[in-house]
Amino acid sequence: MSAEETLILVKPDGVARGLTGEILRRVESKGYRLVDIRLVTADRSLLAEHYAEHEGKPFFEPLLEFMSSGPIVAIRAEGNRVIEGFRALAGATDPTVALPGTIRGDLGRDWGLKVQQNLVHGSDSSLSAERELKLWFS
């Protein structure tokens, strides 16, 4: 059986703030393996598919606008329970309450915008990981 894989994104705020290396360091230090990595400027259709579950929510349009505002680093990472493990490294969605020690808790904050800019995305289930990896690496 091959090890589990997940999709990690360093969002445009993380890339713009020069935090890509720090975020990759945390993923690698935890012991996960980087299988593939690419710098992507995402178009609207990719982002709408990626975030389809949030269509209709008040932050959906701001989210798509934010995610298309600059380059994203997309990472295919591998390891036993990496999906759950990276979500734990990332911390809670809201960076104000994300625990210190997590990526969002240590490096993120609320900027008073319509969408939270919280540095990273991580797939939330094996079904999401499979779907999202196909979208970003094909």
Ligand code: DAT
């Ligand atoms: P996560 O990225 O932790 O899986 P999510 O899938 O619920 O969170 O939402 C996707 C992104 O949308 C999230 O990273 C930040 C933004 N977001 C979510 N809920 C929000 C809210 N209530 N207000 C503003 N932005 C929000």
Ligand code: MG
């Ligand atoms: Mg999510």
